[in-house]
Amino acid sequence: MSELRLLQGNEACVEGALAAGMRFFAGYPITPSTEIAERCALRLPQKGGKFIQMEDELASIAAVIGASVAGVKAMTATSGPGFSLMQENIGYASLAEIPCVIVNVQRCGPSSGLPTSPAQGDYMQARWGTHGDHPIIAISPSTVQEAYTLMIRCFNLSEKYRVPVIFLMDEIVGHLREGTEFPAAESLELYERVSSPVMGIDKHCYQVEEGEWAPRLNPFGRGERYNITGLIHDEGGFPTNNKATARALISRLLDKIDRNTEDICDAREYRMEDAEIAVVCYGGTVRSAMAAVERARAEGARVGMFRPVTVWPFPEARLRAWLPQLKGLIVAEHNHGQMLLEVERVARRPARMIGRVNGTLIPPDEIYAAIMEDNV
Numbered sequence: 095m096s097e098l099r100l101l102q103g104n105e106a107c108v109e110g111a112l113a114a115g116m117r118f119f120a121g122y123p124i125t126p127s128t129e130i131a132e133r134c135a136l137r138l139p140q141k142g143g144k145f146i147q148m149e150d151e152l153a154s155i156a157a158v159i160g161a162s163v164a165g166v167k168a169m170t171a172t173s174g175p176g177f178s179l180m181q182e183n184i185g186y187a188s189l190a191e192i193p194c195v196i197v198n199v200q201r202c203g204p205s206s207g208l209p210t211s212p213a214q215g216d217y218m219q220a221r222w223g224t225h226g227d228h229p230i231i232a233i234s235p236s237t238v239q240e241a242y243t244l245m246i247r248c249f250n251l252s253e254k255y256r257v258p259v260i261f262l263m264d265e266i267v268g269h270l271r272e273g274t275e276f277p278a279a280e281s282l283e284l285y286e287r288v289s290s291p292v293m294g295i296d297k298h299c300y301q302v303e304e305g306e307w308a309p310r311l312n313p314f315g316r317g318e319r320y321n322i323t324g325l326i327h328d329e330g331g332f333p334t335n336n337k338a339t340a341r342a343l344i345s346r347l348l349d350k351i352d353r354n355t356e357d358i359c360d361a362r363e364y365r366m367e368d369a370e371i372a373v374v375c376y377g378g379t380v381r382s383a384m385a386a387v388e389r390a391r392a393e394g395a396r397v398g399m400f401r402p403v404t405v406w407p408f409p410e411a412r413l414r415a416w417l418p419q420l421k422g423l424i425v426a427e428h429n430h431g432q433m434l435l436e437v438e439r440v441a442r443r444p445a446r447m448i449g450r451v452n453g454t455l456i457p458p459d460e461i462y463a464a465i466m467e468d469n470v
Contacts, residue, residue, distance in 0.1 A: 097276040103241040103267040104129035106274050107197060108137060110245030111169055113282060117143035118168040120157035122150055122176060125209040126265040127199035130171035151176035155183040158194050165313025167249055171197035174216055175206060184258050185224030186324045191256040191308055195248045198260060199268040202453045211453025212265040214377055217432040220260045221406045227344055229351040231358060232260040232406035236380035238272035250285040251358060255350050256308035262405060266378025293318060298329040307350035351407060359409040362401045365391065369398030371422040371468050374437050376402050379426050379456055386461035395469040410440040417441055422468040424448060426461050
């Protein structure tokens with residue numbers, strides 16, 4: 095039987111993580127994500143899990159990686175400055191193929207910025223924050239309910255493709271309170287990590303089975319031992335300078351995301367069936383956009399909303415399908431124009447930008463005015 099609770103977005107994402115099987119959290123308090131650490135400290139011991147407050151964000155992501163290698167579903171949570179500190183180890187987890195979930199409740203930046211104010215300025219950092227070509231998945235919720243359900247999806251994708259997944263929240267959703275439905279546990283679809291039947295230090299631990307995209311690495315916590323490194327490695331896990339091996343490894347890491355976008359990518363359309371103008375937005379900006387769309391529709395404007403849920407990889411096929419009928423594109427986001435670059439890349443045409451970088455919300459009136467200006 096499902097259960098309904100009044101929760102904050104930050105609280106709901108913890109409950110979703112617990113439902114997905116998360117049993118380890120390491121983190122450092124930082125506004126506006128601190129409630130996530132606080133709820134993990136309360137709830138994890140109740141589930142037989144472990145909570146550790148680390149000395150900083152570098153140690154936090156390192157501890158999460160260690161827990162995951164031992165076979166435990168693990169996550170951390172932070173905001174902009176802490177997310178920056180985690181980038182090197184996010185790259186390490188990408189290359190070593192260690193599943194983990196990183197929640198980034200975005201706030202105004204750069205540097206310490208406006209700690210308690212909303213922003214979406216980490217959009218590009220979520221994809222390109224660590225150096226080198228690397229695979230990444232990033233998901234952005236727009237409601238407290240989605241903070242619960244999409245967190246489960248984050249863990250499923252992380253375990254399936256053995257990749258770090260970024261839960262790209264923002265202060266708006268993180269501190270919003272709404273009624274949240276908890277589905278019955280038996281109704282949840284959970285992906286559990288696949289192990290290898292082969293044991294031993296001499297095996298090819300990074301060998302990928304035919305028809306699969308990620309290796310079956312056994313947890314260290316079950317007595318398995320193999321080499322893990324941040325260097326380019328062969329199928330045995332040991333460093334190599336072989337150029338063919340390097341190319342094959344990096345290509346496979348990228349391909350496991352690029353060739354599975356149909357499984358990974360998700361987007362939601364609102365009143366797009368006859369739209370000639372589309373407002374593209376995500377996360378906490380969605381509510382203002384929906385209100386603007388409804389007001390403009392009432393005055394005869396044929397406008398809809400396109401919302402990427404999986405923000406990386408960008409759901410370009412879904413957006414591209416609507417382009418033939420669209421005369422105008424409006425991108426609304428709480429930054430100086432980051433998703434705008436992706437929208438214009440996919441559309442191959444300019445889009446109108448509505449941005450906000452001063453820590454205040456984009457009001458529906460501003461989006462409505464842009465719609466009506468384009469509706470000529």
